Amino acid sequence: MTVCTVLLICNLVFIWGNSLLPAEVSGQISGTLKALLDGVFTPGEAVPSGDGLLRKFAHFAEFGALGLLLGWLFGMLGKRRLPAFALGVAAACIDETIQAFIPGRSPGIRDVCIDSCGAAAGMLLLFLGHAYWKRRFTRNNFRRK
Template sequence: MKKLLALLLLISILVGLSISSSQTYEQQSLVSTLQQWLPGEPGKTALSTWEFSYWDRTISIEERGYYHFVEFLIRKAAHFFTFGFLALVIYWLLPKGKARLLLAALFTFALACADELHQYFTGGRTSTMQDVYLDTAGAVTFLLLLALVRLASHLRKN
C-alpha cells in the first residue's frame, strides 16, 4: 500500500511538472496576485539587500521591482522544494540497497534535465542549467536530511 501511495505521488508530481513546464511565464505569473496579497510591499527593506545573478541578468528589487523579485524567490523555492520532495518519493520507491540515496539523486537530476528540456520547447520560457542545479540541490538536501534522520533514529535505538 505504501508503494502504491508513493507511485501515485510520483505520477502526481510528474504530471504537475509537465503541466507547469507547458505554460508560458505569463500564464504562471504571480505578480498580480502578489500585488493583491502584499499591499505595501512588506519586507522590502530587508529584501532590497538581496541580489542574484540568474541567466546573465541581475535579479534584485532595484532591477525588477518588488513583486517580480518576490515572484522570483517563490518560483526558485518551488523548484527546490518540488524536486526535494520528488527525490524522497523516488527514494521511497527504490528497492533497499547501498546505492539507494545516490540513485534517487541521479533519477531526480535526470528528471530535472527533462523538465528543463520540456521548458526549452515551450514558448516564453527559459531553460537553464541553473534551474537543474537548483533542482538537484533540493534533491540532495532532502536526501541528506533523510539520511541524517535515519542515522539519528538508528543511533537512538542502539
C-alpha cells in the first residue's frame, strides 16, 4: 500500500466520520473552530459559522485534499482524470447519503456540488503544481548560458 493510498483512506475516514456526527456535535466542532479562527483575525473580521461560509469552505477543503490525493493516486497527469474526478463525486454522494440517516442532518445537492468543486480544485492544483515543477526544474533550465 502506497503512502498516497493510506492518506486517501485517512481523508475519507475523516470526511465520512464527520458526516456520522449528529448535527449538535458537528455544530459544536464548528463553533470551536470558529473561536480559534476568531482569535487569529482582528475583532472586526468575524469568521462566519453555522451553515454559512465556514462550513462550506471546510467541505470544499476536505474534498480539495481528496481530489489532490485521487489525482496523485490515479496518475492525474496521465489519461486518468475523469475516473479520478468520478470517484470524488461518488465520495461526495456517499457523504450526503450518510447524512440522510443522521439525526439533525440532511443531504443536499448543493453540498454535492460544493464537494465536487473542491475535488476538481484539488486536481487542478495538482495539475498546475506539476506543470510548474516540470517547467521550472527541467534539465534544460539548469544549463548555463
